[in-house]
Amino acid sequence: MVRAALISLGSTSSKWTQEAMKKYFDEVDVLSLKDMEVSFSGDTSEVLHMSEKISRYDCIFAKGSFRYAQLLGSMSAILERGCYMPLRSTSFSIGHDKLLTQLALHQADVPMPTTTIVSTVQAAKKLLEKLHFPIILKFPHGTGGKGVIYADSILVAKGILDALSALRQPFIIQEFIDTGGRDVRAFVIGDRVIAAYQRVASGKDIRANIHSGGSGEQIELDSSTKKLCVRAAQAVGADIAGVDLLMSHRGPLFLEVNLSPGLQGITATTGIDVADEIGRYLYQQTVERKAKIDKKNAQEIMKELESEQESVEQEIITGLEFRGNKVLLPEIITRLTKFNESADYKFTTSKEYLEIKRFDIQ
Ligand SMILES: Nc1ncnc2c1ncn2[C@@H]1O[C@H](COP(=O)(O)OP(=O)(O)O)[C@@H](O)[C@H]1O
């Protein structure tokens, strides 16, 4: 019996995922992220759904928007010890923050546009003097293209910075990569890009997000770009992710790793059943994890049995294997007695009787 839970905000993409998971797992529970609660003290911790402790699952796919990053992170930190989770607990704080994502990508040697953070608006304005325009100003927590602002001159950028400072809105400054309003969304599952498509911004918009009016087109990625996509997802700690990148003349430049990527756009454009790929992968990983644990448990039980047997006297009835006039001891006896070539042994014999003892042990 392999049981799974999907914890999400219940979007259409989550419903598709839930249906796909049901095809593979014996049982799938669907829990709303909004009904989850995590509590912990010195030595106990619990994850509750509608104030009740959740059941035991073999796999939990927990996802949601950046507003729930803390809840998702703490919930996963507790649950991931006991089941397979495709998103690591640490992935939520990184993946839901564009600055931390760029930093993680940088540390994993994934190419990206030059990204800068400064402490104050004054410092940002000073920096503007040195930059080539246009530039991009970005909210660390924006999604769907909503937190991405294009500034084509220093004057415009200064005006935007004043507005951001009045709103106390943190921002990052990024080099603008001209791709004619196109970006690429690659869907990574495990160590593969299972689908990818190109999004084209509508009109003069530079943001290619479908939510910002972009439209999808087919694209084939080369193998080195695919490898970088997988590395980007892994840098954030995600087995399932939507990776955004720009195809520049310098090669692919990576923007972000979405932990709760939409399925509609990519499924419609590529014709690939992404939800089914997710369901199948989750099931495979869960079964593999279970098998590993079962094997480990079996090995531990064997070890325990052997050490129990060591201290107890055993009677073993067996034939004797002769090599000429010499006798070989059966393997079970050498295993249990721990006899070895480097020690000396004392033999006590009489007719039809033999006792062997290590010489240094009385
Ligand atoms: N540095 C950049 N240069 C050019 N276009 C960019 C840049 N950053 C973002 N964009 C455009 O804006 C879109 C949204 O940016 P992204 O960082 O993915 O944030 P979001 O979470 O809002 O999708 C991108 O898909 C791309 O089309």
Ligand SMILES: [Mg+2]
């Ligand atoms: Mg994006």
